[in-house]
Amino acid sequence: MPVARFSVVITSYNQREFIKEAVDSAISLRHKPAEIIVVDDGSRDGSQNILRQYGDAIRLVCLETNQGHGPAANCGASLATGDYLVFHDGDDVFLPWTLEVFERIIQAKKPKLILGDIWWFKGMLPALQPEDAPHEVRILEYQDYLRKDRPFSRILCKAIDRQAFQDVQGWPTNYQALDDMDFMLRLCTCGRTILILEPLTIFYRRHAVNILKNKCVPLYIRAVCKLIGNERSGKYPGGERRSFERQAFIGVLVVLMAKWAAKTGLYGAALKLLARGWPMALAAVTSRLGMRLRRRQAPETLEMPMGWSSSGQRP
Numbered sequence: 001m002p003v004a005r006f007s008v009v010i011t012s013y014n015q016r017e018f019i020k021e022a023v024d025s026a027i028s029l030r031h032k033p034a035e036i037i038v039v040d041d042g043s044r045d046g047s048q049n050i051l052r053q054y055g056d057a058i059r060l061v062c063l064e065t066n067q068g069h070g071p072a073a074n075c076g077a078s079l080a081t082g083d084y085l086v087f088h089d090g091d092d093v094f095l096p097w098t099l100e101v102f103e104r105i106i107q108a109k110k111p112k113l114i115l116g117d118i119w120w121f122k123g124m125l126p127a128l129q130p131e132d133a134p135h136e137v138r139i140l141e142y143q144d145y146l147r148k149d150r151p152f153s154r155i156l157c158k159a160i161d162r163q164a165f166q167d168v169q170g171w172p173t174n175y176q177a178l179d180d181m182d183f184m185l186r187l188c189t190c191g192r193t194i195l196i197l198e199p200l201t202i203f204y205r206r207h208a209v210n211i212l213k214n215k216c217v218p219l220y221i222r223a224v225c226k227l228i229g230n231e232r233s234g235k236y237p238g239g240e241r242r243s244f245e246r247q248a249f250i251g252v253l254v255v256l257m258a259k260w261a262a263k264t265g266l267y268g269a270a271l272k273l274l275a276r277g278w279p280m281a282l283a284a285v286t287s288r289l290g291m292r293l294r295r296r297q298a299p300e301t302l303e304m305p306m307g308w309s310s311s312g313q314r315p
Contacts, residue, residue: 007082012090031099112191116201251284
């Protein structure tokens with residue numbers, strides 16, 4: 001039987017329309033997790049009534065008031081017992097083979113951090129066919145996340161070594177946006193990192209709430225400025241030796257948010273952000289140019305174990 005080494009932590013706030021698909025996808029994973037912890041972050045839309053129907057199939061925590069993603073995720077992680085933590089949003093859906101792919105990577109590489117790519121969709125959940133099940137995994141292996149030699153921004157699906165998570169003191173709790181970027185910056189030197197090129201590992205749902213809207217521009221710009229301030233005050237790991245790589249990471253966000261602000265007519269906000277973060281924007285451009293000029297590492301292929309039936313159980 002597969003080792004139950006993963007703790008799945010699902011956080012949800014007012015996602016009554018989507019939470020059932022999210023939880024069902026965790027329960028139906030071909031490689032069974034040690035536990036599924038669902039933290040409802042003070043929902044007022046009836047989500048908790050849906051979640052209570054799962055009984056012992058999940059460990060449910062209902063917060064009395066909305067705390068935000070970081071505190072909710074940390075609450076779930078504090079209850080976890082698995083070697084690896086897999087965080088999941090209440091409006092996304094696992095692909096059936098996600099943990100099976102993670103397990104294959106762990107057996108081969110024993111990484112601190114695994115990052116997977118996402119399958120975007122809008123509306124109805126895409127239907128999977130038997131031939132969609134992966135027979136191999138294509139990966140890139142790096143000493144740590146900052147060592148990657150190509151852009152890879154899809155960091156929504158990840159498995160994190162529990163000790164590495166504890167070492168960075170969990171998710172940040174003082175962000176209204178881009179808390180995942182701060183989280184990655186604190187994990188960026190935690191150790192061996194695997195980027196999964198194939199297969200995709202999560203269905204990422206696009207809907208009215210999570211699509212960036214113009215009114216959110218100031219919120220995101222403030223978050224980027226906070227990242228810039230944290231970098232300048234030395235709050236991220238790696239020291240001076242890794243500062244260029246961290247600045248390039250933040251610089252990508254500076255450029256993206258400045259473009260977004262200008263596109264929505266907030267030219268003053270765009271200029272202020274560029275004035276504050278231009279060294280990091282320059283680092284990002286320089287880093288991307290270097291990635292194009294250097295020879296990239298070739299992907300490695302891991303064969304999936306033989307003997308899996310279409311249901312994911314060994315015969």
